[in-house]
Amino acid sequence: MIAVILVAFFALVALSVPMAVAIGLAVVLGLTVASPFPATIMFQKAIAGTDNFVLVAIPLFVLTGNLMNAAGITDRIFTFVRRCVGFVPGGLAYSNVSASVVFAGMSGSAVADAAALGKMEIKAMSQNGYSTDFAAAVTAASSVIGPIIPPSIPLILYGVLAEESIGKLFAAGFLPGLLYAFVLCVWIAVMDRWHHFPRDGRPSLVEIARAFGRAFFALLTPAIILGGLLGGIFTPTEAGAVAAGYAFILAFFIYRTVSFRELPAILVETMVTTAIVLFIIANVSSFSWALVVTQSARDLAGFILSVSENPLVFLMIMNLLLLLLGSFIEDGAVLILMTPILVPIAVSLGIDPVHFGVIMVLNLMIGVALPPVGMSLFVTAHVSGISIERMFRAILPFLPPMFVTLLIVTYWPGLVLYIPSLLFP
Amino acid sequence: MIGLVKRISDFANRATELALVPIVLFFTGLLIVAVFSRYVFQLPIVTSIEMTRLAFVWAVFLGAAAGVKRGVHVRVVAFMMLLPERLRGLTIFVVHGAFLVFACLMIWHGAKLTIQMKATSFPTLGISQAWLYLALPVAGVLIAIHAISGLLSRTPVDLDPLEEIGR
Numbered sequence: 001m002i003a004v005i006l007v008a009f010f011a012l013v014a015l016s017v018p019m020a021v022a023i024g025l026a027v028v029l030g031l032t033v034a035s036p037f038p039a040t041i042m043f044q045k046a047i048a049g050t051d052n053f054v055l056v057a058i059p060l061f062v063l064t065g066n067l068m069n070a071a072g073i074t075d076r077i078f079t080f081v082r083r084c085v086g087f088v089p090g091g092l093a094y095s096n097v098s099a100s101v102v103f104a105g106m107s108g109s110a111v112a113d114a115a116a117l118g119k120m121e122i123k124a125m126s127q128n129g130y131s132t133d134f135a136a137a138v139t140a141a142s143s144v145i146g147p148i149i150p151p152s153i154p155l156i157l158y159g160v161l162a163e164e165s166i167g168k169l170f171a172a173g174f175l176p177g178l179l180y181a182f183v184l185c186v187w188i189a190v191m192d193r194w195h196h197f198p199r200d201g202r203p204s205l206v207e208i209a210r211a212f213g214r215a216f217f218a219l220l221t222p223a224i225i226l227g228g229l230l231g232g233i234f235t236p237t238e239a240g241a242v243a244a245g246y247a248f249i250l251a252f253f254i255y256r257t258v259s260f261r262e263l264p265a266i267l268v269e270t271m272v273t274t275a276i277v278l279f280i281i282a283n284v285s286s287f288s289w290a291l292v293v294t295q296s297a298r299d300l301a302g303f304i305l306s307v308s309e310n311p312l313v314f315l316m317i318m319n320l321l322l323l324l325l326g327s328f329i330e331d332g333a334v335l336i337l338m339t340p341i342l343v344p345i346a347v348s349l350g351i352d353p354v355h356f357g358v359i360m361v362l363n364l365m366i367g368v369a370l371p372p373v374g375m376s377l378f379v380t381a382h383v384s385g386i387s388i389e390r391m392f393r394a395i396l397p398f399l400p401p402m403f404v405t406l407l408i409v410t411y412w413p414g415l416v417l418y419i420p421s422l423l424f425p
Numbered sequence: 426m427i428g429l430v431k432r433i434s435d436f437a438n439r440a441t442e443l444a445l446v447p448i449v450l451f452f453t454g455l456l457i458v459a460v461f462s463r464y465v466f467q468l469p470i471v472t473s474i475e476m477t478r479l480a481f482v483w484a485v486f487l488g489a490a491a492g493v494k495r496g497v498h499v500r501v502v503a504f505m506m507l508l509p510e511r512l513r514g515l516t517i518f519v520v521h522g523a524f525l526v527f528a529c530l531m532i533w534h535g536a537k538l539t540i541q542m543k544a545t546s547f548p549t550l551g552i553s554q555a556w557l558y559l560a561l562p563v564a565g566v567l568i569a570i571h572a573i574s575g576l577l578s579r580t581p582v583d584l585d586p587l588e589e590i591g592r
Contacts, residue, residue, distance in 0.1 A: 016505040016516050017523040018498035020489070024527055043534040047482060047558055053474055056481045060453060234460065237477075241456030264446045268491065271445050275488025276498055282485070330499040373503065 002296045005030035005287065019333045020276075024283035027290065035290075042286040049285025050278055053237055054160050058108075059274040060240025061151045064221075064247045065107035066266050069116045070258045071251035073218035077102050078120055080215035082200065083208045090197035092128055093138050093188045096121045100142035101181050104149035105222025106243065108156070110331075110368045113146035114139055114376040115383065122384040129198040133394035136384040140391070141184060141398040143376045144365045149177030151225055151243070154335055154364060156236065157277070158357040161288070161339040165354075166236040170229055171419040172354045176362060179415065180405040187401040217250055230423055277332045288340040301345040311349040315410050318342065319363055326367020327374060334364055354420055355413045362409055366402045369395060427577045434574035437567055438494040441487050448487070452480040475550045479557055486564035493524055494571045496580070521575035528569035535561025 005026045012022035024042065031039045068074070081098040085091050099117050107113060118139045125135035147154045150170030159166040191197075212219075225243050228234040234242060251258040258266075291297045308314060325334045339360070346356040368376045371392040381391035409416060459473040492498050505516055535558060542554040574580070 012523065013501050014504045015519050016500045016502050017519060018500045020498055021523050021527045024530075025523065028530055039530070040534045040537055043531065043561055044538055047538070047561065050482050050485050051478050051557060053478055056452065056456070056477055059449065059481075059484070060456070063449070063453065233464075238456060238460045241453055242460060244453050245457045264442075267446050267449045268442045271449050271484050271488040272492050272495060272497065275485050275492050278485040279489040279492065279498065282489075328503060329501055333499055 001030045001035040001290060002294050004034045005290065019330070020279040020283050023280070023287055023337075027283070027286045030290065031286075037293075041289070042283075045286035045289050046282040049288075050282045052160060054156065054166060054235075055278065055281070057151075057156050057166070057237040057240040058153055058277065059270055060237065060244045061108040061153060061156075062112075062273050063267070063270040064240065064243040065109065065112045065116070066270050067244065067247035067251045067258070068106060068218070068221070069112070070262060070266060071247070071255050072257045073215075073250065073255070074099070074103065074116045075120055076211075076215040076218050078117060078124070080211040080219070082124070083203045083211040086200035087202045089199045090188050090192045090195075091199045092121075092125045092130060093134075093197060094185055096125065096135075096138045097142045097145075097181050097184050097188070100145045101149065101177070102219065102222065104146045104177060105226060106151070106247075108147055108151045108153035110143045110146045110365050111375050111379055114143035114379040118143075118380050119383040122380070126384075128200075132384050132386055133390055134195075136380045136386060136391060137394040137398050138188070139384075140369045140374070140376045140380040140395055141402065142181070143380070144362075144369050144402065145177050145181055147365050148173050148180060148358070148362060150174060150229065151236070151240065152361065153277070154331060154361040155357060157281070157332060157335050158339055158361060160281075161336065162343045162353055162357060164357060165424070167229060167232070168354050168420045168424050169357050170236070171423050172358050172416050173361070174226075174419050175415055176358055176405070176409045179408060180362075180401070183401045183405045183408075184398075187398070191397070217254055221246060221250075230419075232423075277336075280333055280336050284336050284340075287337075291340055297341060297344045300341060301348055304345050305348070309349070311351050312411065314346070314349055315351070315359065318346075318359065319406060319410060322360060322363035323367055323370070326364040327370040327372065329373075330375070331364035331368055334367075335360065352413060352417060355416045358416050359406075359410050362406055366406060369398075369402070371395065430570075430574045431578050434494065434570050437570050438491060441491050441494075441567055445484060445487055445491065448480050448484045452477045452484070455480075472549045475547050479547075479550075482557055483560045486560040487567070490564045490567035490571065493568045517579050517581060518576065521572045521580070524568055525572035525576065528565045528572055531565030532562045532569065535559075535563075535565055 008026035008029045009022055012025060013019065027042045028039045031037050031042060078095065078099045081102065082095040085094045085098060100113055103113055103117055121139050122132065122135040126132045150173050152170065152173055155169040155173055156166055159169050221243060224246060225239050228242060229236060229239045343353055343356065347353055368374050371377065377391050377395060378388060381388045455473055455477055459470045462468045462470055505513055539555045539558040539562060542558050545554045546552060547554060
């Protein structure tokens with residue numbers, strides 16, 4: 001049955017049939033021609049896979065990001081971090097990275113980060129003497145931080161599919177996200193030796209205080225989400241609801257930058273964005289079930305273990321495989337397809353599933369900033385007005401910090417698992 | 426004929442998007458109220474989780490149907506791009522056709538499941554689980570309408586990647 005499903009799936013995907021429908025049709029075919037089970041199971045699993053309280057967190061965090069964007073808080077955050085770090089050489093580049101770190105604490109998607117902050121960041125940088133290509137590349141590279149630092153939509157997907165605690169995964173993403181931001185900043189400092197980046201004038205304390213005041217309520221969002229989540233006050237779904245409610249109050253009552261007439265469009269946009277991922281989840285549910293009933297995951301694990309039983313080698317193969325897949329296929333789709341297959345193998349090799357989740361998500365997010373189909377590259381190229389070919393060249397100098405971070409995160413589980421071990425003893 | 430089908434598809438999508446607004450507001454609002462009621466008033470709302478999940482499943486399937494209308498479902502176009510221009514035009518039929526076949530399966534099996542589940546009820550809500558499974562045939566009908574309209578009017582599916590993410 002699995003062979004029929006896989007062959008049909010890859011054939012349909014190659015014909016550019018949407019992923020969700022391709023897996024659905026493939027499973028129906030597999031069930032009908034090569035199994036004793038009725039095809040109805042596919043649809044029963046589709047509902048059962050969607051009917052999950054944890055998944056409700058996804059539209060809530062998407063909604064939070066959309067409301068925050070509409071409210072124009074990205075501008076307040078960027079101005080604040082620019083006042084704080086803009087006066088050092090290359091200050092705007094560091095501001096770009098830091099703004100992504102702050103925004104990552106309220107949004108869960110890399111593309112949202114690139115689109116929301118990108119326009120303003122690239123404009124500010126190119127007006128202040130940076131090349132547009134460099135500005136766009138920093139923006140794309142720093143957008144990777146968004147889904148590593150919690151909240152994170154990919155980590156929610158992974159948690160649901162691998163049956164891991166979302167709280168633990170969120171806690172685990174925190175340090176790797178900061179590490180990546182740090183490595184990126186070090187790299188920018190190295191580049192500064194050749195490029196001699198411009199700097200802003202030194203701001204007065206009053207200016208910093210004023211920028212902080214303007215950004216205060218926005219800066220509170222990550223504090224509420226992370227504090228509530230990591231402090232064990234909310235479940236991830238409740239944290240999403242509280243964050244969305246807070247964003248709603250900010251947008252409509254405190255900053256008053258959005259009118260109620262815009263609300264329906266924001267809600268529909270949120271749900272369509274969510275449904276694209278969830279429709280794949282729904283249809284993959286039956287595939288995960290088929291893997292279990294046919295015990296294929298065990299067979300595949302046996303095969304991979306016969307190649308190498310060394311977890312370090314396995315992780316290296318996974319990194320290469322995920323980077324390859326992640327740079328060609330949408331990250332959510334790869335995550336949904338590969339998690340049920342890879343996690344049992346990782347666990348049988350003694351790799352912590354929380355650590356493995358962070359590795360998977362980091363790989364796929366780097367894929368978002370990697371040619372030829374990295375979505376962040378298309379978005380930043382679009383908002384900066386340069387061609388996609390120029391964007392592909394511009395991102396190349398930023399690949400080393402990505403791969404260095406990936407290697408550290410892969411081979412230093414202690415870093416990833418430090419905060420979870422404190423919070424979930 | 427083509428015009429009529431397209432108008433039905435447009436109308437069905439407006440109705441879908443209109444229905445999504447209160448559903449998303451409902452489960453978001455319900456969750457916020459539930460958190461406050463539990464922490465501030467020490468009163469857990471027992472049925473809130475099941476109501477949220479029911480609303481969420483409907484929102485997902487209606488959203489998926491709206492996604493078909495907008496042409497935003499994720500596809501891998503890398504292989505199609507290798508084909509000559511003339512063959513590439515056929516993707517319109519492949520994509521809309523695949524949606525149509527899948528929608529018909531959703532309607533058929535979804536209806537079967539809805540009838541089967543009539544007797545089973547939610548543990549705390551007390552209503553029939555048929556309400557949950559009904560989302561399948563309803564979304565199936567919507568997707569079928571959009572797919573037929575897409576086939577007849579040959580709505581292009583090769584949007585550039587930016588449009589595919591809805592921007």
